[in-house]
Amino acid sequence: MGKEAATRYPIHPLLQQRWSPRAFSDRIVEKEKLLALLEAARWAPSSFNAQPWVFIVATKDNRVDYERLLRCLVDGNIRWAQQAPLLMLSVAKLHFDHNGKPNRHAFHDVGLAAANLIIQASVLGLYVHQMAGFHLDRAREAFQIPDSAEPVAAMAVGYLGDPEQLAEELRDKESAPRTRKPLSDFVFSGTWKQPSPWLKDQAH
């Protein structure tokens, strides 16, 4: 489908082939695979090894739990995410357990755990589509998330489905090539916005 990243330099095929689909198959995610995803997240590095992540998990075989998480999503995401057999919500614990001080890297570390989870998903033939589009207040209420924690991102997880099952405008997105900014936009040396000299001869 042409979703593979057109990389300028070679990267690992698992990273190259990962993408965020909207068409999911209704095949369930096997329990061992779900556990492997969470185990991968567990072994992410974190500041002070604080592991400030929580994953709220809902599978379609528990309809009540699944609906509770699904209804936290914005309508535009519900449209396609409701096909996925597995939904998750990542949450950041904002203070260190060991001294109660604010953990400035909590979101960063939740992102690292999510990245581990996503790479493990790729290893297992699964796909993950993350979502900022969810109602924060609804999520807090639905899962009784305390003020000391902050919901970060929802995720739909499953096997690839048939894009034909999507509404037309989503189908187009499903087959669109993936794009990225060039390295020179975000790799600096010396001062802010000064592209590293060893990038200068790189065409965009």
Ligand SMILES: Cc1cc2nc3c(=O)[nH]c(=O)nc-3n(C[C@H](O)[C@H](O)[C@H](O)COP(=O)(O)O)c2cc1C
């Ligand atoms: C934190 C985060 C929030 C996102 N929120 C949404 C969302 O609410 N809805 C959506 O359709 N995609 C969402 N995405 C998916 C991105 O649009 C997607 O990752 C990006 O376009 C790059 O595409 P790729 O993952 O296929 O490489 C989100 C991704 C991340 C990492």
